[in-house]
Amino acid sequence: MKIAVVTPIPTPYRDAFWNVVAALPDVELHVLYCASGKADRPWKNSWQMNYHHAFLKGWNLLGWKSREASLYCNPEVIIQLNHIQPEKVLIGGYNHLTMLLAMAWSVMNSRDFYLMCETNHLGKSKGIRSRLKRLFIEAIGRKSAGGFPTGKAASRYLQFHGWKKDSLSYLPNVPDINGITKKLELLKAEGAQIRSKWKIKDEKIIIYVGRLIKKKNVDHLIKAIANINPESRLALVVIGDGDQAQDLKSLSQKLGTEKVTRFLGFLEPESILEWFALASVFVLPSNETWGVAPIEAASAGLHLILSENVGSAFEISDRYSKIHIVQEGNIQQWQTTILNAIDSNHDFGERPHASSLSQNLLHDWSYSALASRMLTFLTSKRKISLV
Secondary structure (H helix, E strand, C coil): CEEEEEECCCCHHHHHHHHHHHCCCCCEEEEEECCCCECCECCCCCCCCCCEEEECCCEECCCCCCCCCCCEECCHHHHHHHHHCCCEEEEECCCCHHHHHHHHHHHHCCCEEEEEECCCCCCCCCCHHHHHHHHHHHHHHHHCCEEEECCHHHHHHHHHCCCCHHHEECCCCCCCHHHHHHHHHHHHCCHHHHHHHCCCCCCEEEEEECCCCHHHCHHHHHHHHCCCCHHHCEEEEEECCCCCHHHHHHHHHHHCCCCCEEEEECCCHHHHHHHHHHCCEEEECCCECCCCHHHHHHHCCCEEEEECCECCHHHHHCCCCCEEEECCCCHHHHHHHHHHHHCCCCCCCCCCCHHHCCHHHHHHHCHHHHHHHHHHHHHCCCCCCEC
């Protein structure tokens, strides 16, 4: 089967999954990227891409607005699809003009296309804009062969917009869980050297990984730790960069948390794993459609404290026990939960890595299981709901 994927940019977690898909028998995989990267995600793209891939010529029409803004327009996608002639086309969302061109090509050439969707916010608007959006997504559903929502919330979103349940199959955006657990076992054995490298003594490390932009609510973390006794030996490690970096550093100084907060900027995945080996707790106070970093942290055996509005939070909680879901913006609740996490007398359980992972997490979200499930869905003549 010849499959084409049209997606915004390379990512270390999704591309690793495409490697597994490409290795399946009788699969020829082509991945078309709208861009080689973004300013707010400056990965070196040093990971392997063991499949046919191309970076499309085109433009980010919102690149002028901010580092994280994007609206890709890549007319070359038509040329590439004409050359590849795929049987199936997987399309990463509907927010970019490139994706709409890929849908149009699929319809005009009588090829099945499938929408990959993270969006899960139904909203409360009843105006004309909401109605037009619903009609638009319903129209995509009528023309598509099916959809791959990341989880239950995204599935409900598509069904709300008229998609049939039996046209959907879960395809969560996850890291290489098995690979992370194996790497962490090796890194834990080098704990003393890693602590020396990062100049860590006996601090209890709470780690945040993500962009430093408004919707991530990193300021809530800084406010939450402001009144925690320094004798607790807490260290908040912030990994990531973004437009709010300087404002967050200023807030930390204003609230007197600069001595227990470390801003490390953007780090490559290998360095992040070193911090996962040192940390005890992972925190994510954001409002976002999914969230891969918490799954990486769960793969490392960390305790998770997540906002209720992290799209992957409840999916993780179905498969992983060491998770606390906190109300977004409730600073007191965040402070209390963090204090419980770092309190040596508080029973937060053991922290071995692979052995602490729920078998459901390993079983449901391994790349091999997801790839097999995806191929089964693509090849089934009569759709059977996989959500």
